[in-house]
Amino acid sequence: xxxxxxxxxxxxxxxxxxxxxxxxxxxxxxxxxxxxxxxxxxxxxxxxxxxxxxxxxxxxxxxxxxxxxxxxxxxxxxxxxxxxxxxxxxxxxxxxxxxxxxxxxxxxxxxxxxxxxxxxxxxxxxxxxxxxxxxxxxxxxxxxxxxxxxxxxxxxxxxxxxxxxxxxxxxxxxxxxxxxxxxxxxxxxxxxxxxxxxxxxxxxxxxxxxxxxxxxxxxxxxxxxxxxxxxxxxxxxxxxxxxxxxxxxxxxxxxxxxxxxxxxxxxxxxxxxxxxxxxxxxxxxxxxxxxxxxxxxxxxxxxxxxxxxxxxxxxxxxxxxxxxxxxxxxxxxxxxxxxxxxxxxxxxxxxxx
Amino acid sequence: xxxxxxxxxxxxxxxxxxxxxxxxxxxxxxxxxxxxxxxxxxxxxxxxxxxxxxxxxxxxxxxxxxxxxxxxxxxxxxxxxxxxxxxxxxxxxxxxxxxxxxxxxxxxxxxxxxxxxxxxxxxxxxxxxxxxxxxxxxxxxxxxxxxxxxxxxxxxxxxxxxxxxxxxxxxxxxxxxxxxxxxxxxxxxxxxxxxxxxxxxxxxxxxxxxxxxxxxxxxxxxxxxxxxxxxxxxxxxxxxxxxxxxxxxxxxxxxxxxxxxxxxxxxxxxxxxxxxxxxxxxxxxxxxxxxxxxx
Numbered sequence: 001x002x003x004x005x006x007x008x009x010x011x012x013x014x015x016x017x018x019x020x021x022x023x024x025x026x027x028x029x030x031x032x033x034x035x036x037x038x039x040x041x042x043x044x045x046x047x048x049x050x051x052x053x054x055x056x057x058x059x060x061x062x063x064x065x066x067x068x069x070x071x072x073x074x075x076x077x078x079x080x081x082x083x084x085x086x087x088x089x090x091x092x093x094x095x096x097x098x099x100x101x102x103x104x105x106x107x108x109x110x111x112x113x114x115x116x117x118x119x120x121x122x123x124x125x126x127x128x129x130x131x132x133x134x135x136x137x138x139x140x141x142x143x144x145x146x147x148x149x150x151x152x153x154x155x156x157x158x159x160x161x162x163x164x165x166x167x168x169x170x171x172x173x174x175x176x177x178x179x180x181x182x183x184x185x186x187x188x189x190x191x192x193x194x195x196x197x198x199x200x201x202x203x204x205x206x207x208x209x210x211x212x213x214x215x216x217x218x219x220x221x222x223x224x225x226x227x228x229x230x231x232x233x234x235x236x237x238x239x240x241x242x243x244x245x246x247x248x249x250x251x252x253x254x255x256x257x258x259x260x261x262x263x264x265x266x267x268x269x270x271x272x273x274x275x276x277x278x279x280x281x282x283x284x285x286x287x288x289x290x291x292x293x294x295x296x297x298x299x300x301x302x303x304x305x306x307x308x309x310x311x312x313x314x315x316x317x318x319x320x321x322x323x324x325x326x327x328x329x330x331x332x333x334x335x336x337x338x339x340x341x342x343x344x345x346x347x348x349x350x351x352x353x
Numbered sequence: 354x355x356x357x358x359x360x361x362x363x364x365x366x367x368x369x370x371x372x373x374x375x376x377x378x379x380x381x382x383x384x385x386x387x388x389x390x391x392x393x394x395x396x397x398x399x400x401x402x403x404x405x406x407x408x409x410x411x412x413x414x415x416x417x418x419x420x421x422x423x424x425x426x427x428x429x430x431x432x433x434x435x436x437x438x439x440x441x442x443x444x445x446x447x448x449x450x451x452x453x454x455x456x457x458x459x460x461x462x463x464x465x466x467x468x469x470x471x472x473x474x475x476x477x478x479x480x481x482x483x484x485x486x487x488x489x490x491x492x493x494x495x496x497x498x499x500x501x502x503x504x505x506x507x508x509x510x511x512x513x514x515x516x517x518x519x520x521x522x523x524x525x526x527x528x529x530x531x532x533x534x535x536x537x538x539x540x541x542x543x544x545x546x547x548x549x550x551x552x553x554x555x556x557x558x559x560x561x562x563x564x565x566x567x568x569x570x571x572x573x574x575x576x577x578x579x580x581x582x583x584x585x586x587x588x589x590x591x592x593x594x595x596x597x598x599x600x601x602x603x604x605x606x607x608x609x610x611x612x613x614x615x616x617x618x619x620x621x622x623x624x625x626x627x628x629x630x631x632x633x634x635x636x637x638x639x640x641x642x643x644x645x646x647x648x
Contacts, residue, residue: 052550072553083544085551089569099555143551150555 001064003028004049004154005185007278009058009194011044011210020210022058026154029184031177033197035221036207037233042190043158045207049188051075052155062153069346078147082159086131092118092142093127099150120179137168144176148183155187161196173200194234198222205229223279228351231277238280238320239351244272252276252348255316257295261348275351280310280323282347285333286340287296293348297341299333313341363552400624407617410488416497420622428604429619433587440586443524444579447532449527451578455536456567459545473533476526481591484526488519489595516596528582535581539574540567576637580630583631588623 001023007040009306019041026032027241027348034042045052049060059068065076086095096117099112102235118124121141131139147155157176160171177200191197197204198218206213208229214221224235225231231239242252242259247268252259254276261276268274286294297320309324309332322341324330332337410418423429458466476484492509507513545567552562568575595601609616 050550055463072550073556073558075554077554079554081547081551083547085544087542087548087566087570088549089572098552098557102561109469146551146555153433155625202370246415292594 001061002026003030003063003093004188005059005061005122006049007059007061009045009055009060010046011041011050011053011136012056017202018210019048019055021208022212024080024205024215025029026186026188028186031187031189031200031202032059033189033191033201033204034207035191035194035197035204035234036213037192040207042192042207043209046156046190048159050077050079059075060130074276076150076153078150078155080140080143080155080157080160081146081161084131084136084143084292086143086146088131091128092123092129092134095131096146098146101319103150104202114316116194117149120148121145121175125142133140133169137172140164140172141175144179146188148179148185153186153334155185157187157189159190159192161191161193163226169196176200206233215238219289225277226352228275228277231351232350236280236321236323238278238283240276240278240318240320242274244268244274244344249343250345252350254295257315257320258292259348260292260345261350262344262346263348265350277349278320278347280321281308282323283320283343284340285322288341290342293342293345295341296338299335302332302335313339315341321334369526387389392588393580400621403617404621405612407621423608423615423618423622426615432601432604435599436587437449439521439598439600440583441527442580443586445580446521447525447528447573447578447582448536451532451536452527452568452571452575454564455533455540456545456563457524457621458498459537459540469533473529476530478522481523481527481589482595484523485595486590488523492519509593516598520592520596520598520600523580523596524533524586524589527589528559528585531585533580535574539571542574543570545570547586572637580627583630 004024004026006022006024006026009019009022010017019245022041022045025030034045036042048055050064051070051185053068055068059066061067062075062077069300081119087098090098096114105113114127123138123141123145126134126138126142131142131340134142140163143160144157160176162173164172173196176189177242189197189201189211190203190260198221201218203215204221205216206229207214214226214230216224221230221234225234225237228239231237240254242254245251245253245258245271247265250261250265251264252261252274259276295315297315298320299311300314301312303310303312304326307326308323309326309330311324311333313322320341359535408415408417409420410422414513437460454469458469489510492515493511494508495504497504497510507515548566548570549562552566557566587601588605589600590606591603592598594603594606605619607614616627
């Protein structure tokens with residue numbers, strides 16, 4: 001049985017259904033992220049696991065024990081908040097040792113554990129400082145140490161890096177992942193930042209309007225989005241309406257051009273309208289003669305994005321983004337010129353309705 | 354590229370505002386100084402006049418005789434200590450009532466905040482005389498249970514302790530706007546909701562959260578509210594006079610009817626006491642209350 005099991009959980013605030021029929025199993029030691037836009041219900045779901053909100057329906061099981069109606073202070077769940085939530089009247093040492101003092105652990109044990117935690121977050125010299133004497137990144141590391149000090153069953157992180165600047169965000173997320181792997185602690189992480197979720201998670205649950213759209217590894221979520229929302233939300237994606245021309249041979253048509261897909265078109269019929277998706281980096285200009293998946297394009301715009309150059313092209317009435325790695329010796333096409341574009345049949349994804 | 358450009362414009366405008374005029378001198382904000390000096394004189398002159406007057410009890414000499422005389426009066430000591438006692442009880446009762454109320458509103462009933470804020474402002478628009486007549490009218494009869502014919506014991510105004518309960522309750526009402534706002538602002542500053550949840554996730558129960566997390570972080574707010582309540586109670590006349598309580602306010606008022614120098618001395622001493630209390634608050638709370646990070 002899964003270590004953390006969220007079964008058929010729904011949450012309603014008045015008439016507003018914030019979370020609907022949420023089902024997820026998290027294995028022991030796994031790092032799962034809830035990814036989605038603001039208001040999709042990811043934080044509410046996390047808060048239900050923490051015990052701050054009570055589900056309207058469903059049940060939550062941690063380590064084979066149902067905790068749906070257990071108060072938050074009895075769940076043995078560690079939580080890290082976006083706003084750090086360190087106690088301003090306590091030093092770093094006192095903050096980290098707070099939970100152990102509440103649990104009436106012996107003073108020696110508390111002292112040793114606090115030192116251990118400070119070492120874990122590389123802040124051995126900061127024990128006597130107050131939160132206002134620390135930077136945002138340091139405060140969040142202390143908050144992490146405080147949550148871990150009691151060796152919780154599950155660690156919950158609610159957008160812990162949102163209030164930090166870009167560089168610290170990147171370094172701290174690696175630190176969080178490293179600590180999680182070292183301790184092997186089951187972790188649920190809430191974020192709206194797809195890069196963050198993709199970089200640190202074992203699995204991602206993409207949420208939209210209170211429901212799970214797709215659960216999968218970062219690789220699966222990015223490369224094989226199953227719904228139009230996941231396709232649009234995770235990374236940049238060209239989504240185009242196409243018509244099924246030949247179900248058996250998996251041939252689609254957009255603006256007079258035929259595209260072959262590797263995806264199964266079972267359940268579709270010739271003439272059906274479908275939405276297809278192609279990642280910008282899977283498109284490229286034709287270097288040698290090809291017969292399949294070739295489209296005549298007109299260059300509309302070119303944007304320089306640092307390591308990547310994004311070229312906007314039109315194919316009939318449709319527009320595509322095409323990404324190519326930046327190379328100082330790369331000869332870019334001219335805006336207004338025409339060229340031929342192609343992609344592999346595996347790059348053409350057919351999204352679920 | 355809106356953000357960097359907007360930032361640049363902001364920086365330029367700020368720089369322009371800070372630039373000195375071409376002759377190298379800062380422009381004198383003439384009217385600002387006029388208002389500042391006018392305001393200072395308006396506030397300071399009566400106080401200085403009172404202080405000066407209080408030193409002239411002995412003809413043709415400057416002395417502290419008025420202070421000696423005022424402090425020597427046993428009625429002063431009694432009424433002052435009594436008022437301090439009333440203020441202390443009022444402050445404790447107000448904190449006991451308002452802290453959990455404001456806390457619960459922030460935590461669970463944010464939709465009730467506007468209604469409660471409106472109620473806390475009522476003492477500003479309803480004069481104390483209305484309050485005291487209301488109290489006397491209702492509590493001069495034996496307490497009755499609404500919508501029943503049951504009544505309990507004697508009226509509150511007919512007993513010493515009953516009257517004290519009434520006056521403390523009245524003072525709590527008068528101090529409500531200051532105490533509630535201080536505490537509510539303090540709670541907003543420290544984000545009590547998140548702190549509560551953080552403490553809960555670490556295993557703390559409500560009592561521990563209140564005593565070890567919330568109250569210590571509201572120290573500044575509680576001290577500010579307490580000081581303002583103290584100042585109101587010590588100087589209050591109407592409630593104490595109509596409820597027949599021998600407090601400091603009525604004593605000062607009566608003294609002013611018969612004497613000239615002592616009331617001036619006591620008025621100035623009261624001001625001084627308030628300033629000292631404010632200074633203590635500054636000292637005690639200095640450097641506290643920063644919750645954001647040092648970047």
